[in-house]
Amino acid sequence: MQTFTYDQRYFNLDDTLANGQVFRWQHQADGWWLGVVEGEVIKLRQDGDTFTYGSYPTTDNFALLEDYFTLKSDLAAVHEVMQRDPLAADAVARFPGLRMMRQNPEECLLSFVASTANSVPQIAKGIDAFSAQYGTLIGESGGKKLYTFPTAQALAAADPDFMGQQTGLGWRGINVVKVAKQVAAKPSGWLLSLREARYVEAKYELMQLVGVGAKIADCVCAFSLDKGEAVPVDTHIFQLAVEHYLPTLKGKTLTDAAYNKIAAAFKERFGNYASLAQQYLFYAHFTNYWGGKSPLIYGANNGSRTRRTPPRPQG
DNA sequence: GCTTAACCTGGACGC
DNA sequence: GCGTCCAGGTTAAGC
Numbered sequence: 001m002q003t004f005t006y007d008q009r010y011f012n013l014d015d016t017l018a019n020g021q022v023f024r025w026q027h028q029a030d031g032w033w034l035g036v037v038e039g040e041v042i043k044l045r046q047d048g049d050t051f052t053y054g055s056y057p058t059t060d061n062f063a064l065l066e067d068y069f070t071l072k073s074d075l076a077a078v079h080e081v082m083q084r085d086p087l088a089a090d091a092v093a094r095f096p097g098l099r100m101m102r103q104n105p106e107e108c109l110l111s112f113v114a115s116t117a118n119s120v121p122q123i124a125k126g127i128d129a130f131s132a133q134y135g136t137l138i139g140e141s142g143g144k145k146l147y148t149f150p151t152a153q154a155l156a157a158a159d160p161d162f163m164g165q166q167t168g169l170g171w172r173g174i175n176v177v178k179v180a181k182q183v184a185a186k187p188s189g190w191l192l193s194l195r196e197a198r199y200v201e202a203k204y205e206l207m208q209l210v211g212v213g214a215k216i217a218d219c220v221c222a223f224s225l226d227k228g229e230a231v232p233v234d235t236h237i238f239q240l241a242v243e244h245y246l247p248t249l250k251g252k253t254l255t256d257a258a259y260n261k262i263a264a265a266f267k268e269r270f271g272n273y274a275s276l277a278q279q280y281l282f283y284a285h286f287t288n289y290w291g292g293k294s295p296l297i298y299g300a301n302n303g304s305r306t307r308r309t310p311p312r313p314q315g
Numbered sequence: 316g317c318t319t320a321a322c323c324t325g326g327a328c329g330c
Numbered sequence: 331g332c333g334t335c336c337a338g339g340t341t342a343a344g345c
Binding site for chain 2: 116117118119121122125126164165168169171172173175252255257
């Protein structure tokens with residue numbers, strides 16, 4: 001085990017790992033986070049400005065953490081830009097240490113295909129199930145076996161019935177196989193090479209995959225391809241954008257035109273920090289929805305979603 | 316260019 | 331206990 005220090009105002013582990021960028025990290029009762037990154041088991045915890053970590057099989061792989069959590073990027077500058085907008089400023093005040101992560105693009109893409117119109121706890125459960133089936137066992141902690149995220153090749157050859165029924169993902173699991181087949185058919189390193197492409201080109205390339213629309217493409221661009229201007233517009237972002245930025249969209253559905261208007265509104269306000277602004281606002285809205293705390297920290301059964309309809313008056 | 320329905324499943328919620 | 335609704339979307343058809 002090793003330690004490093006980082007100003008907790010600019011790095012909060014709970015908010016970074018539970019804001020919906022990733023689904024496989026597990027928060028343990030004793031405060032440790034347990035995850036698998038690029039084939040390495042990572043154990044990590046935060047006590048104020050002090051971070052304690054260990055990794056396997058590469059011992060204490062700090063370089064991996066530095067890249068994965070983008071620790072060299074300056075969050076103070078981001079906070080300054082967020083002050084331009086009252087809603088973003090409020091979200092930053094609540095979650096100052098939320099950082100943009102830099103995931104493996106293949107894992108990011110296939111995870112978000114599995115996330116389509118699904119609840120976060122179900123997504124995490126489903127991804128866990130197919131990783132245990134098609135990933136590689138690399139360790140064990142507290143009686144829990146840890147697997148790598150399966151490669152696109154492995155998921156391309158996966159049994160669609162298993163992916164649909166045994167994972168609880170239904171048709172989403174079958175879509176994961178379809179997208180994995182298309183990725184596996186591309187030249188090696190194709191996805192990673194999109195880090196070098198311009199945002200519009202990377203997004204266009206991703207949307208050529210059947211089963212990948214604008215939202216999933218933007219998630220991959222923002223969370224794994226270094227595209228700070230990508231704005232994934234999901235149901236949460238749509239709701240808050242209509243309420244605070246674009247009231248003319250009230251009563252409309254999320255069409256391509258509406259999607260692009262919302263993304264443009266974020267870019268206009270936050271420029272190259274649009275992705276992070278989106279993530280701050282998403283997390284604020286999302287945690288409100290889950291009763292003030294993320295189900296990725298506390299579990300779906302320990303939080304409760306906000307009521308769809310107000311409670312009946314008593315008496 | 317917009318709306319709508321279908322796609323599977325599990326869990327929350329209302330009654 | 332049961333029925334209904336909905337969840338970090340995508341696609342295709344119909345208008």
